[in-house]
Amino acid sequence: MVTWGKRNEELILPINSSLSVTLHQDQLKTTTTVASSRSFQEDRIWLNGKEEDITHPRIQSCLREIRRLARKRRNEVDPSLDSTGLSHKVHICSVNNFPTAAGLASSAAGFACLVYTLARVFGVEGELSGIARQGSGSACRSMYGGFVQWIMGQRDDGKDSLAQQVEPESHWPELRILVLVVSHAERKPVGSTSGMQTSVQTSCLLKHRATSVVPGRMGEMIDAIRRKDFASFAELTMRDSNQFHATCLDTFPPIFYLNSVSQQIISLVHRYNRHCGETRVSYTFDAGPNAVIFSLQQHVPEFLQLVQHVFPPETNGGQFIRGLPVKSTSLPEELKQAIGLEPISKGIRYVISTKAGPGPCVVEDPAQHLLGSDGLPEKTV
Template sequence: MASEQQPVVVTCTAPVNIAVIKYWGKRDEELILPINSSLSVTLHQHQLKTTTTAAISKDFTKDRIWLNGREEDVGQPRIQACLREIRRLARKRKSDGDEDALPLCLSYKVHVASVNNFPTAAGLASSAAGFACLACALARVYGVEGDLSEVARRGSGSACRSLYGGFVEWQMGQRADGKDSIAQQVAPESHWPELRVLILVVSAEKKLMGSTAGMQTSVETSALLRFRAKALVPARMAEMARCIRERDFQAFGQLTMKDSNQFHATCLDTFPPISYLSDTSQRVIRLVHRFNAHHGCTKVAYSFDAGPNAVIFALDDTVPEFVAAVQHSFPPEPNGDKFLQGLPVEPALLSDELKAALGTDPTPGGIRYIIATQVGPGPQVLDDPGAHLLGPDGLPKLAS
């Protein structure tokens, strides 16, 4: 017979982050410790987020997890790593005699449901948002407080950067146990209000090679990756932090593009080589450089993670013209009413000079759609019970 005690239920949201100084490669596969530090921009959850509900109850007979409505294997090693770490921290808090620790039996099983409002595993940092959200929801439901970098990092390295809003540094750390490999905020989301982000979705398909396998191969075979981590990244981290503090878009944009290019160069230096960029990705790169050359300065900057989708940084007064340039170079398909998503953008009229600079080789349908967003806050807790993804029985609510 089921008990009358209701499950303890918590729902959180967490953001996507985009690294402008890239993380690629681990020095410890189990603890997820990186070979170099990294720095990212947190995107606004109004456009891109993961929502996760966690519930614990004495009536649950086993741990279970659902992703985008489909039950997944809860035994997946990285999910288990997060669960073990949260439960360890909860036990520690209880054993330390914390009177505010939840008076729950730590043997209670947990049910988790998570949904993304963006394509999963398509190079849009879905795992970062997902594991950051999982860490936050589990911490709340088990009464764990404090920094969750290690919990999120054990699920996905870059997830620790999604624990904060604004501009975030993931320090590689030096300790073998990884206790100093943590995320810290460089500047809050309110620091650079003019900064805008455009995600040009080239493909929503799952990547042919996931980041985990790609990183491991690169660490084993790429001399360029090792040189980059040791000789180049420390200075780039300091310079990027300066660009952000001083809101120096010219330098920010150039360094962002250079670091993206170098990351993909390490992928090509891997053996066998890895290529995450498509022909359309390369066309976007050419478009950005032609646009900047026309203006005689860096007005827009691209960054590509381990996938073909382009992330474009620009100041708000540049966005209308650049969106028009994208539409010119990649004419939308007939359902063009959904081409522009997210923040409202009214494309500008392009001058004949800029049209000529962009070239006369359009690629219809090359860009499926654009998500316009901005820098945003870190994880949020949703107090509205109606936001829970799990019903009173601990199972996913039926889609409406």
């Protein structure tokens, strides 16, 4: 379930609660290395191979809060702890292995990883989702694995606007997730932050959604997940995605995150479910054209064959299906005819096959670390 709109921009407090699934790091991940040294002259950060401005308010907010908690821990819990490291500058290097700023929650993964890593460096323990939220709202959910809700909270200071795990990643092992990366998915034409601001100011539908729809839908969604009721889960997911994009259209001027390929994917899902006589797949779209498809493991091979029929892989596009292996199967001729969609060239660049995964974890292999002994970027992953 998408969260869209904030009641407090500085603290990143949402106008409604939301729910997400943390994707498995074996397929989609952000890798972050943080080094702290007295020899560093200033804080620095590199993202996807390029040095960025570390004075960005959201990055500074995370750094400030982690350092504050580290000082508090030393003063209140264990005054004997060495405090010299608290004044050291840090070098941060972070890399995504999936498209950035394309509606695939790259900022959520990035800030969750950043806060978790900073906490390890500075010896901070306990609840961290509130700090991650101040970097990117959705990052608070990414601090946990599996199925996670972001409770909007009621306090003005945001201390009760936190993430909570609904079920762990092991809860629904049959659930599979397919990320359909659209061929011409460029950076979002309207960033999420500015888009939310405009929607809050101009969309009547957004207000109705937040107050009258989402509270009940959250309960229904959590119940469907706990019962592993795929049909209910799938329909709620699609309805919520549709309504989110309806609020974008209700925004003035309207915001368009979906493109023609996104619309074809939606049509394909509904035609396939109708042909099967049951809901076997569902879609959701964040603020971008790339689709996230949910299905059960036994239905993935056939649906992926259908995807390849409607969106033929590009001959020079590399591996089309990446991630978790999918069994090959033949596509019945009657299914092709029943779907009735003509093949669309250059529609989908590739598909990532994945499942629910854990929250942030430590990379033990030194060969995977992104900073060298001099504190400068060493490699990308």
